[in-house]
Amino acid sequence: MNIGAPVNLKACKPRACSPDLLGRVNLLDMDALSAFMPMHMVVAMDGRILRAGPTLRKLRPEGGLIGGMFFDLFEMRRPRGVTDIEALPAQDGGRVSIVFRDGVRTHFKALAAKLSCGRGILVNLSFGISVVDAVEAYDLSSRDFAATDLAVEMLYLFEAKSAAMSESKKLNQRLQGAKVAAEEQAFTDTLTGLKNRRALGHVLDRLEATGVPFGLMQVDLDYFKQVNDRFGHAAGDEVLQVVARVLVSETRECDTVARVGGDEFVLVFQRLVDTELLQTIARRIISRLEEPVPYEGNACRISCSIGIATSESHPGVGSETLLEEADKALYASKHAGRGRCMLARPEAGSVPDG
Amino acid sequence: MHGLINRSIQCFVRDTYGVERWLSIAKAVGIGPEGFEAMLVYEDALGNALLREVVLQLDKPEEMVLEDVGTYLVSHQNTEAIRRLLRFGGETFADFLHSLDDLPDRAKLAVADLELPELELTDEDETNFTLHVRGVHPGFAFVLVGVLRTMADDYGALVLLDQKCLGDGNMAITIGVLDSSFAEGRCFSLARRPQQEVT
Numbered sequence: 001m002n003i004g005a006p007v008n009l010k011a012c013k014p015r016a017c018s019p020d021l022l023g024r025v026n027l028l029d030m031d032a033l034s035a036f037m038p039m040h041m042v043v044a045m046d047g048r049i050l051r052a053g054p055t056l057r058k059l060r061p062e063g064g065l066i067g068g069m070f071f072d073l074f075e076m077r078r079p080r081g082v083t084d085i086e087a088l089p090a091q092d093g094g095r096v097s098i099v100f101r102d103g104v105r106t107h108f109k110a111l112a113a114k115l116s117c118g119r120g121i122l123v124n125l126s127f128g129i130s131v132v133d134a135v136e137a138y139d140l141s142s143r144d145f146a147a148t149d150l151a152v153e154m155l156y157l158f159e160a161k162s163a164a165m166s167e168s169k170k171l172n173q174r175l176q177g178a179k180v181a182a183e184e185q186a187f188t189d190t191l192t193g194l195k196n197r198r199a200l201g202h203v204l205d206r207l208e209a210t211g212v213p214f215g216l217m218q219v220d221l222d223y224f225k226q227v228n229d230r231f232g233h234a235a236g237d238e239v240l241q242v243v244a245r246v247l248v249s250e251t252r253e254c255d256t257v258a259r260v261g262g263d264e265f266v267l268v269f270q271r272l273v274d275t276e277l278l279q280t281i282a283r284r285i286i287s288r289l290e291e292p293v294p295y296e297g298n299a300c301r302i303s304c305s306i307g308i309a310t311s312e313s314h315p316g317v318g319s320e321t322l323l324e325e326a327d328k329a330l331y332a333s334k335h336a337g338r339g340r341c342m343l344a345r346p347e348a349g350s351v352p353d354g
Numbered sequence: 355m356h357g358l359i360n361r362s363i364q365c366f367v368r369d370t371y372g373v374e375r376w377l378s379i380a381k382a383v384g385i386g387p388e389g390f391e392a393m394l395v396y397e398d399a400l401g402n403a404l405l406r407e408v409v410l411q412l413d414k415p416e417e418m419v420l421e422d423v424g425t426y427l428v429s430h431q432n433t434e435a436i437r438r439l440l441r442f443g444g445e446t447f448a449d450f451l452h453s454l455d456d457l458p459d460r461a462k463l464a465v466a467d468l469e470l471p472e473l474e475l476t477d478e479d480e481t482n483f484t485l486h487v488r489g490v491h492p493g494f495a496f497v498l499v500g501v502l503r504t505m506a507d508d509y510g511a512l513v514l515l516d517q518k519c520l521g522d523g524n525m526a527i528t529i530g531v532l533d534s535s536f537a538e539g540r541c542f543s544l545a546r547r548p549q550q551e552v553t
Contacts (some may be wrong), residue, residue, distance in 0.1 A: 014357070135544040141543070142442070142445055142544065143445055152544070155442065155546075156460065156463075157437060157464070163464070165434045167392045171393050173389075
């Protein structure tokens with residue numbers, strides 16, 4: 001069978017085809033039809049495929065398309081249940097969705113129309129959105145698509161978007177990594193705005209390295225757990241923020257206030273080693289923290305216990321040890337009934353502030 | 355200047371002259387060792403400083419550096435995606451040349467804020483073309499010369515390229531196609547192989 005020549009249609013031509021201009025153009029130039037619709041088929045009314053465009057033939061390199069039966073080769077997806085080729089152009093404006101029964105299961109969108117001779121159906125196929133898979137499965141090139149077909153533009157866009165998205169994804173991953181790293185390296189406690197344990201370590205290291213004398217307070221809230229249990233974590237958070245404001249207002253600009261645990265704070269007083277003065281400050285902090293904090297109509301009541309140590313009271317020890325000594329004094333305060341402060345004494349343990 | 359452009363120069367230095375050279379340039383320009391993000395936009399001054407430093411450290415004329423960047427963009431395995439996108443322009447080198455008119459719009463489809471120069475191809479006959487390059491950075495024309503030279507190889511075409519500065523400050527590249535199927539060329543398939551990305 002001669003595929004390139006309009007032989008098949010000639011067979012149905014003699015009288016049936018109208019001699020109008022369009023009809024003649026159609027019959028005269030089958031090559032043009034293939035250029036405009038490289039995936040067209042002409043199917044005889046008995047369902048036999050008479051002609052197929054060059055790209056469609058490429059999808060079946062083993063042959064079998066021309067001369068084959070349409071419904072044996074293709075499965076109907078829409079409209080379903082149609083077994084008569086003549087019925088295709090009439091339904092849904094001739095819109096058809098089909099898939100090969102064997103081999104690659106890419107879907108085709110198609111349009112079917114009755115030929116003017118009335119003895120065949122023209123079906124023009126397209127890959128639709130499956131074009132990305134189809135070019136890979138069938139190794140198609142731009143020559144396999146009509147010059148007006150946007151398929152190649154779509155493939156281009158698909159690749160360009162994939163490349164751009166992959167760059168964006170990498171950027172997002174790097175930013176996420178940087179965010180986590182920044183949080184780990186941060187010096188600020190996000191809830192209270194106070195310094196955190198990391199920052200405290202840096203401050204103490206610097207004081208130790210430069211030999212500047214300093215006083216240290218370990219502050220632990222009393223009855224804080226009860227506030228959380230009775231009024232909820234939001235109330236607890238509110239209390240912590242009030243505590244932070246009190247601690248900042250009772251210290252100088254050059255001092256450091258750090259939140260080092262849930263309800264634990266450390267205060268560093270630069271060049272302040274006068275234990276009398278430190279105890280006065282501690283008592284003032286305790287009395288201010290005992291003022292009830294209003295939260296949604298409730299009064300949250302807490303207090304705090306404080307342990308004090310200075311670089312002078314423990315000469316030659318490192319800041320780690322000094323923190324431990326202040327912590328011991330803090331626990332002595334707790335044991336002595338809370339809401340009080342104690343001084344750490346190296347030789348005799350902690351002593352009450354009298 | 356778009357991060358893609360700065361990053362192209364960065365990757366060109368890294369992949370051609372090694373990481374150490376890049377680190378040295380990054381330090382001189384005052385950017386971190388990780389360099390530029392492809393999807394961000396940077397101050398023009400930073401991009402210009404980068405190019406000046408690359409020219410200084412590689413000790414080559416700016417035009418030559420830019421042409422090498424163009425060659426790198428369409429020949430290195432790390433930038434295979436760009437070569438592929440350009441090959442979508444057509445089946446032959448002449449098809450490809452004609453597709454250059456659409457290149458800035460095509461690029462915008464993928465990266466909306468990427469400003470490329472306006473390109474216009476005129477043909478005197480079937481083998482002699484002139485590509486007019488208008489606007490943005492004048493250095494683009496030299497990058498394009500590198501791109502064209504390498505894409506000609508890619509298509510297996512033998513071409514003669516020359517660039518000239520026009521009176522209005524714009525550039526033009528003259529292209530003479532001596533033989534459109536001089537060599538085999540590299541293969542190209544519309545089908546995408548997995549994991550192709552710009553790095």
